[in-house]
Amino acid sequence: MNASNSSPTDSGSGPARRRSGTTRDAILTAARERFATDGYERATIRAIAKDANIDPSMVMRYYGNKEGLFAAAVAVDLKLPDLGDLPRQEVGRALVTHFLAMWEQNEVLTALLRVGATNQDGAERMQGIFREEVVPIVVRVCPDPEQVPARAGLCASQLLGLALTRYVLRFPPVVALAREEIVAWLAPTLQRYLTAPSP
Amino acid sequence: MNASNSSPTDSGSGPARRRSGTTRDAILTAARERFATDGYERATIRAIAKDANIDPSMVMRYYGNKEGLFAAAVAVDLKLPDLGDLPRQEVGRALVTHFLAMWEQNEVLTALLRVGATNQDGAERMQGIFREEVVPIVVRVCPDPEQVPARAGLCASQLLGLALTRYVLRFPPVVALAREEIVAWLAPTLQRYLTAPSP
DNA sequence: GACGAACGTCAACACTTGTTGGCCTACAGA
DNA sequence: TCTGTAGGCCAACAAGTGTTGACGTTCGTC
Numbered sequence: 132m133n134a135s136n137s138s139p140t141d142s143g144s145g146p147a148r149r150r151s152g153t154t155r156d157a158i159l160t161a162a163r164e165r166f167a168t169d170g171y172e173r174a175t176i177r178a179i180a181k182d183a184n185i186d187p188s189m190v191m192r193y194y195g196n197k198e199g200l201f202a203a204a205v206a207v208d209l210k211l212p213d214l215g216d217l218p219r220q221e222v223g224r225a226l227v228t229h230f231l232a233m234w235e236q237n238e239v240l241t242a243l244l245r246v247g248a249t250n251q252d253g254a255e256r257m258q259g260i261f262r263e264e265v266v267p268i269v270v271r272v273c274p275d276p277e278q279v280p281a282r283a284g285l286c287a288s289q290l291l292g293l294a295l296t297r298y299v300l301r302f303p304p305v306v307a308l309a310r311e312e313i314v315a316w317l318a319p320t321l322q323r324y325l326t327a328p329s330p
Numbered sequence: 331m332n333a334s335n336s337s338p339t340d341s342g343s344g345p346a347r348r349r350s351g352t353t354r355d356a357i358l359t360a361a362r363e364r365f366a367t368d369g370y371e372r373a374t375i376r377a378i379a380k381d382a383n384i385d386p387s388m389v390m391r392y393y394g395n396k397e398g399l400f401a402a403a404v405a406v407d408l409k410l411p412d413l414g415d416l417p418r419q420e421v422g423r424a425l426v427t428h429f430l431a432m433w434e435q436n437e438v439l440t441a442l443l444r445v446g447a448t449n450q451d452g453a454e455r456m457q458g459i460f461r462e463e464v465v466p467i468v469v470r471v472c473p474d475p476e477q478v479p480a481r482a483g484l485c486a487s488q489l490l491g492l493a494l495t496r497y498v499l500r501f502p503p504v505v506a507l508a509r510e511e512i513v514a515w516l517a518p519t520l521q522r523y524l525t526a527p528s529p
Numbered sequence: 530g531a532c533g534a535a536c537g538t539c540a541a542c543a544c545t546t547g548t549t550g551g552c553c554t555a556c557a558g559a
Numbered sequence: 560t561c562t563g564t565a566g567g568c569c570a571a572c573a574a575g576t577g578t579t580g581a582c583g584t585t586c587g588t589c
Contacts, residue, residue, distance in 0.1 A: 386578085552568085
């Protein structure tokens with residue numbers, strides 16, 4: 132179905148089109164918000180459409196179906212910066228800092244985590260991000276390739292655990308922590324997972 | 331399976347009831363399984379009833395409504411043992427060990443985490459467990475009452491992050507870790523969150 | 530044996546969901 | 560000017576949801 136193509140890349144160029152990208156972006160923004168707060172199932176297309184002030188059928192025309200909408204809403208790469216030139220002992224701190232900035236920048240990652248908890252596709256997407264963003268960093272710091280997956284997994288467990296308790300479950304003490312406090316506490320943990328000799 | 335009359339499980343009043351607890355327990359078991367794998371919304375009462383080989387209306391009769399069923403399915407206290415008599419330096423290790431045993435014992439906690447990610451009630455229940463099980467342990471180890479919530483929150487972030495990546499998102503490297511490896515890696519982290527001077 | 534209560538089933542209700550097709554409107558190019 | 564195309568809305572569909580009530584069936588107790 133669909134394959135209606137329309138314009139593939141009209142998000143930025145729209146030479147003489149009608150005013151279209153506006154509502155497309157409105158839909159995406161509303162979708163991200165709903166997915167982030169409600170998860171996949173409870174974020175209904177009707178609610179998203181109402182938030183974007185358009186008809187539910189427009190969502191279908193633009194994004195095919197709900198899965199397509201979700202895929203478009205979370206299609207974003209977090210672009211971790213190149214940490215290759217940092218001293219090895221500072222990678223842990225840089226990782227936490229950037230991770231926090233990413234999560235507080237927009238709601239895409241919260242949506243992704245919330246959906247990943249109940250949706251297989253979401254979980255696999257999360258795995259993909261982990262593999263393409265976290266693992267490469269670990270590779271640079273850890274000389275033994277055999278230990279890379281485990282160390283990366285440990286880092287992910289602490290980072291995602293923080294995101295879970297702070298942005299999803301909203302444990303008050305974790306929400307109350309200042310960003311610098313989080314960095315101060317978590318940086319040594321990650322540094323150890325990255326570079327300490329395997330216990 | 332007659333169980334004769336000695337089943338004290340039927341929650342209270344009827345001393346000489348009919349054989350009822352059987353299906354009640356079957357429903358609860360099926361519900362835990364479904365909630366753990368599908369989350370709250372996608373775990374339908376019809377599917378749970380089919381798993382338990384009974385009619386959906388029985389679920390309603392026994393547990394009132396879906397919320398009641400969920401509450402009953404996750405109504406379990408994890409009974410962390412008394413760690414008060416342990417040396418302070420070993421509390422971290424004991425915490426991780428027991429946490430792992432709890433999660434692998436049954437699916438209640440996985441269900442709770444999965445639901446908590448998208449359901450407000452589930453999230454609050456998770457907070458309750460955290461407050462009643464984790465915080466008391468931290469209180470015994472940390473002398474400064476003002477630091478207790480933050481330290482407990484940090485512990486929860488690492489522990490729940492491990493559960494998330496291992497039992498919910500199922501990151502392959504984290505799933506592959508042996509239990510002793512997890513203990514070896516996480517125990518120092520928790521120990522530091524518990525007793526190290528605040529950074 | 531008779532009675533009543535608990536166990537269990539069936540069919541249906543009211544509602545929400547994702548999804549679809551038809552219709553109207555506005556603008557660009559001829 | 561006319562026309563085609565895209566933007567947009569409306570009403571409706573089929574499927575699935577939680578939930579309810581009526582009806583039959585079994586068993587303990589009198």
